[in-house]
Amino acid sequence: MNFPIYIDNKIYIDYLTNVLGVPETNIVNIYPKEPTFFIYKESGLHFVINSPQKKIIHIDFLKGQMGWRLRRPDHETLLKKALGKKKDNLTILDGTAGFLSDTLIFLALGHKVIACEQSRVLFMLLNDAIHRARDELIFLTNLDLVHGNAVDIYKNTKNIDLIYLDPMYPDNKKNNARSGVMNDIKNILEIEAITNLEDQIFFDFKKQEFKKIVLKRPIKSKIIDRNLNYQVKGKSTRFDVYI
Ligand SMILES: C[S@@+](CC[C@H](N)C(=O)[O-])C[C@H]1O[C@@H](n2cnc3c(N)ncnc32)[C@H](O)[C@@H]1O
Incomplete structure (x- = not known):
């Protein structure tokens, strides 16, 4: 299952494609309407679940x-x-x-x-x-x-x-x-x-x-x-x- 990854800055494309191996077609810059998708921002990758309750899942080993x-x-x-x-x-x-x-x-x-x-x-x-x-x-x-x-x-x-x-x-x-x-x-x-x-x-x-x-x-x-x-x-x- 491929979920879109939303970014609000093009500078992340290189990391997502080359380091995380995400196909470029999965990266979007319009906020997704899907119930579940990823967001990538400065603090890292987040998985957004919109229903039944809104939840954002993110992993940080250092905190x-x-x-x-x-x-x-x-x-x-x-x-x-x-x-x-x-x-x-x-x-x-x-x-x-x-x-x-x-x-x-x-x-x-x-x-x-x-x-x-x-x-x-x-x-x-x-x-x-x-x-x-x-x-x-x-x-x-x-x-x-x-x-x-x-x-x-x-x-x-x-x-x-x-x-x-x-x-x-x-x-x-x-x-x-x-x-x-x-x-x-x-x-x-x-x-x-x-x-x-x-x-x-x-x-x-x-x-x-x-x-x-x-x-x-x-x-x-x-x-x-x-x-x-x-x-x-x-x-x-x-x-x-x-x-
Ligand atoms: C209870 S969690 C493990 C928690 C983990 N020990 C930790 O410290 O965070 C079980 C995980 O094992 C994965 N899993 C279960 N069966 C698997 C399998 N046959 N191959 C790979 N992953 C599997 C599940 O997807 C789930 O993420």
């Missing part, structure tokens, strides 16, 4: 909670435990990039990450956020962000130490801590008509050869495959580890 977490990655004890005791730097395939929060922590801890995202809209927002942050977040050179189905990408990739999966949680009022960002992701997937099969991605990966899968789950949710090796538990989240 807010993400910026704060990235300044103190050593405090990420739960994620660190989930990755395991091995001291070496790992090559991780994050099959569920989303807003890239977990990937950014892995990178900040010194690992390499191939992050996969099936949503074209999220991929474009992330790509733009990466370009804006790359001078400050040097570790972004260890990131390869790929658009597509994570299982297909994995089949064409070698030497992955760990597969990390954070599928959408089933709807549950108790998952409020995640709900802001998760609602944005859910809205985007609905607009792009991407069916969200929640656990399916785990079972698809389980059929492949792998060294280790780390599956993020709400703390009280049922175990979806009893053959797990161990769990790392936090207050609201747990990681089920399959080796």
Whole structure:
């Protein structure tokens, strides 16, 4: 699905076409009438959703909670435990990039990450956020962000130490801590008509050869495959580890 990108200044065309790979025919200078479209301005790329409620989605790794977490990655004890005791730097395939929060922590801890995202809209927002942050977040050179189905990408990739999966949680009022960002992701997937099969991605990966899968789950949710090796538990989240 191709959404128009509205710009009010021609100077952005070069960045959009050459860096973000947007076809020039998608760039418009008349404010779109469509219910959903992108706006590109000095602060970066924004995705506008006009109905049922107006919402503008924008990703900035340097601000807010993400910026704060990235300044103190050593405090990420739960994620660190989930990755395991091995001291070496790992090559991780994050099959569920989303807003890239977990990937950014892995990178900040010194690992390499191939992050996969099936949503074209999220991929474009992330790509733009990466370009804006790359001078400050040097570790972004260890990131390869790929658009597509994570299982297909994995089949064409070698030497992955760990597969990390954070599928959408089933709807549950108790998952409020995640709900802001998760609602944005859910809205985007609905607009792009991407069916969200929640656990399916785990079972698809389980059929492949792998060294280790780390599956993020709400703390009280049922175990979806009893053959797990161990769990790392936090207050609201747990990681089920399959080796
Ligand atoms: C719950 S979000 C992940 C949030 C992410 N861990 C973060 O830190 O922001 C799940 C994401 O995985 C993506 N996804 C789900 N299945 C996928 C697949 N098979 N291939 C690529 N992306 C997938 C969805 O589009 C969605 O953006």
